[in-house]
Amino acid sequence: MSDQELDARLAAAVGVRDEALPSLPESFLDLLRNESSEDLPRTLEGLFRDEPASVVAARQLAEDARSGRRASFRARRRTLVRLGAGVLALAAAWVVAIAVASSDRPAAPGGRTELPSGTVPGAIDLVAAEVVTFPLTVEAPPPGVRPMFSRWGGVPLFGDQPLVHAADYTSDSGDRVLVVLYPEDPRGMDDVGLGDQPSGTVPVGAAEAEVLRGDGSIDLLWERPDGLWVAVSGEGAYSSTSALLPVAASIVDRPQSLDLQFGLAPAGWKVGGYEESRSIDLVSATQPDELLRLSLWAFGGDEALDGALEGLTFADGPEPVTIQGGAGRMALGDGGDGSCACWYVVGQLPGADRLFLLLGSDGLSREQMLAMAEQVTFTP
């Protein structure tokens, strides 16, 4: 589907058109004008307080979960776990037959746990998860800025979209460096958003990078010896070649681990994507639509634990559980009104004052979900 076709399809689905709508009535403006501000409802004021990013993220995750529950209503022929684009929409047809009791799991080096391999034919075993990494390191990054790593494409969930990795260094002041690794020349790809004004070339290490200028931004684009392409974009203080070049020249092939990690995962499952370092998807190699999502949640505390599941409906109410030595909650969505028939596990990350949410198919066992939750790590 081309850019133009997608835009046309979106535009056609607009529904109500503004030009067909009346102006707002003057009498309502009179109401606003004549009533003192104190008389107007203030129930929304709380929405406009400055909120920490974690709270905003938590709200988004809650909305994701609700969206997923809605989506489950549209489950089609197959029963799937679908956790694409932040949404868990599932109906699972897994054969899962592993039961793991945390008390009798042997500890492995590094604090992780080795599980007995599956003995049930057709079962999904839990094994040590692969470490989730971003493939590049910027040795001279913008100072004081933590990168947010994203990865998308390259798995059937994304159709034929190519695998793309991105590291976003954005400061509070809006200065920004974005490093993106493409499998091919991105100028042939849709929606890349590189500058449209070619402005010569500059050397970046042994490569010759093209300089592309955009509206308030600059991009350096070059092909690596292995055929991959790198785009380094700068904005704000990095919107000049001289400021951006040292950052681009410091990029090396050294993987960086994400702060958030699975410790255990179903055998054969691979990383399907990650989003701004706060959420990781694992996909099944054999059932590519089956996914697990691990996401950072808000700050800790019992209130936050309960709040994480607030508004969702479950077959049985959230069950208090112990995860990583702390209080947690676990529940199985009932698939009812707007709900998803999937596991919701909320745990606290020791020492990080953060919560995490693990969503998974109801085809996984309760014990498996708890075993995976037990091994989640977050090391900022």
Next chain:
Amino acid sequence: MAMQGRPAPTPDHPPPSSTSLLEDAYRTNGSAVLGYALRRTASREDALDVVAETFATAWRRRDDVPVDADEIRPWLFGIARRCLANTVRGTRRAARLGERLAAAFGETGACIPDPAGRHDEDGRLHEALELLTPDDRELMTLIAWESLTPAEAAEVLGIPAGTVRVRLHRARTRLRAALSTSDRDQEASRDV
């Protein structure tokens, strides 16, 4: 820096007050806010609640109204977005301002379409949009339906303009993938 869309103030022409700025915004952007709400709610009543509360909130916050005319619509959509989230979460409002807005519309005889009556749209596209994260879905529709620029959409979403580039790319990629899956499913079901 010169202001856009408005003559620079001079001693004979003082800058407009925040109240007059907001009144202008109500008259010139009211339909756009109503359209925004109708496209994102399940009922006309919910949409009117969102519009009424958006302008009530804007009225209380009129000292914050942007001076630059180009920034007013994103500012209003930013408020509407929060009001919409509040409606979606089902918070009970102390007073249904939307009912008063509906009554005001009733006096004018204006006809407001009901989102509940929409049946002629691209259902698969809407399903695919629901597979995006709420923020990505909002980004896509702010640009496609509200005709905002990516920078204006960034203002509405409260994220750096540069971040929008990545999110837009990602969201469009995912939307394409979801649509492709949906289209394939439909073709397969036709073949059965």
